[in-house]
Amino acid sequence: MKRLSIEPVKRRLPEPVRRMARNLRALTRMELVKLPTRMTPTEDALRQLGEFVLRERYAELAPRTPAEINRHEVKVYSQNGEDGILLFLFSRLGPGTRRFVEFGFGDGSECNTANLSLNFGWGGLLMDGSADKAQLARGFYDRKLGPGAGAVRIEQAWITRDNINDLLRDFGVPRDLDLLSIDIDGNDYWVWKVIDAVEPRVLVIEYNSTFGCERAVTVPYDPRFRRREKHPSGYYFGASLRALVGLGREKGYRFVGCDSRGVNAFFVREPLAEQAGLSPVEPCAAFFPCVHWGRVHSSEEQRSLVGHLEVVEVPA
Numbered sequence: 001m002k003r004l005s006i007e008p009v010k011r012r013l014p015e016p017v018r019r020m021a022r023n024l025r026a027l028t029r030m031e032l033v034k035l036p037t038r039m040t041p042t043e044d045a046l047r048q049l050g051e052f053v054l055r056e057r058y059a060e061l062a063p064r065t066p067a068e069i070n071r072h073e074v075k076v077y078s079q080n081g082e083d084g085i086l087l088f089l090f091s092r093l094g095p096g097t098r099r100f101v102e103f104g105f106g107d108g109s110e111c112n113t114a115n116l117s118l119n120f121g122w123g124g125l126l127m128d129g130s131a132d133k134a135q136l137a138r139g140f141y142d143r144k145l146g147p148g149a150g151a152v153r154i155e156q157a158w159i160t161r162d163n164i165n166d167l168l169r170d171f172g173v174p175r176d177l178d179l180l181s182i183d184i185d186g187n188d189y190w191v192w193k194v195i196d197a198v199e200p201r202v203l204v205i206e207y208n209s210t211f212g213c214e215r216a217v218t219v220p221y222d223p224r225f226r227r228r229e230k231h232p233s234g235y236y237f238g239a240s241l242r243a244l245v246g247l248g249r250e251k252g253y254r255f256v257g258c259d260s261r262g263v264n265a266f267f268v269r270e271p272l273a274e275q276a277g278l279s280p281v282e283p284c285a286a287f288f289p290c291v292h293w294g295r296v297h298s299s300e301e302q303r304s305l306v307g308h309l310e311v312v313e314v315p316a
Helices: 007-012 015-030 042-056 082-093 114-120 131-151 164-170 188-194 241-250 270-275 299-306
Strands: 099-103 123-128 152-156 179-182 202-206 253-258 264-269
Touching (some): 131 152, 164 188, 179 188, 188 202, 241 253, 264 270
Parallel strands (some): 099 179, 123 152
Antiparallel strands (some): 202 264
8 A cells, every 4th residue: 555645734734833843753852751642632732842842941942043033933821822932032031030910811811921820930910801801810820820829910900091000009010020911902002101110021012913014003092992892893903013113112122023923012121132132123024914814804904994993193
């Protein structure tokens, strides 16, 4: 019987998948992990690989590799490849005090800080406007961390530019924060603009790819902004990537790239970025359209749906 070749299939796989397969083969040869005797579901296998990379190679792998953040994407608990990007950044910068704040975290099971708290002993504050989601998150971290769940404080709070600094101070967040993640589907630009209670070393913020990479625009500030109420498509919210890069520069942050699914932009405090060899990136060179939205409407269709709605031009 003729032996079938899998090479044509392998060539059609995305490069990140092929890279993970190579890593698994290398780990097997190095005898650093024991592979299960039976195949596990793909999601579990990728999670195991991601957790191994983040746990065992945290301090030694990334400093020797190129400063292109998309080369380091790994999804463990993040929505996309943010877990691996954060691994890369903190391996260059050092983990610091391992303190974070994230607001707009959903139910806590798929967010930018979960892997750090569940696998690396980080602690911090999670805030979300939904009481139901906050309760779900408490249950998730109780199950995952047991007696150590107190390291992750979970609060229900509707965040505005008028209350954000008071909330951070009231909840005892240290000024020298390691990571701040912002994803509130609306006033993201305006909230980041006023934050002065903390100075995170790394900041992650969602950008709206519908606005493209050329314009520096954001939605007008509305303290009660609700994304789906503003437009049922969900394409009208937040700020363009160029707007956030301009704001980051104003606040002393260097833009170092985006995740390849077109969701989050990553910033590092300027002096630290320089010391770590993290080069500045131009918005359009690092821009990715949102993959999920592209399956429903093209970028042009997205813009046509919300193009009549008001936006505010801001410094680029």
